[in-house]
Amino acid sequence: MSRKLFLFIGALSLILFFISASHVSSSKGFTNWDLTYLFSIFIIFLLTFFFPDVGKKHPEQILDEVFIGNSDENGFINNIGWKTKRRGEVAYDKNGKPLSKYTFPVFVKRWEIENDDPKTLKRLEAK
Numbered sequence: 001m002s003r004k005l006f007l008f009i010g011a012l013s014l015i016l017f018f019i020s021a022s023h024v025s026s027s028k029g030f031t032n033w034d035l036t037y038l039f040s041i042f043i044i045f046l047l048t049f050f051f052p053d054v055g056k057k058h059p060e061q062i063l064d065e066v067f068i069g070n071s072d073e074n075g076f077i078n079n080i081g082w083k084t085k086r087r088g089e090v091a092y093d094k095n096g097k098p099l100s101k102y103t104f105p106v107f108v109k110r111w112e113i114e115n116d117d118p119k120t121l122k123r124l125e126a127k
Contacts, residue, residue, distance in 0.1 A: 068124065072102055082109075085107070
């Protein structure tokens, strides 16, 4: 599931939640709005429980980070200028197989890339 679809479904569920909550508080008894309210909570639960890694490109990626790619020590020090860059432990190729021990994944906080160059953020997230 893509990150955009996940966010869309989550936002739709929250909208249904607030609409149904306002109608439930103003009505008496069990109505269709009560069912919508319960359904919204159920959808939010499903999304957060079964899809916690939506948008992740690497198993070590934290939710507010962007996976930049794999690097060696020299590239990490000399070529990656982001202040919030973080070195991961295990680098994987595009088929999910571990690479050499001298290669590691690099992550950067999403907000830093977005503030500096939004086009780069879109390009990295589209990979």
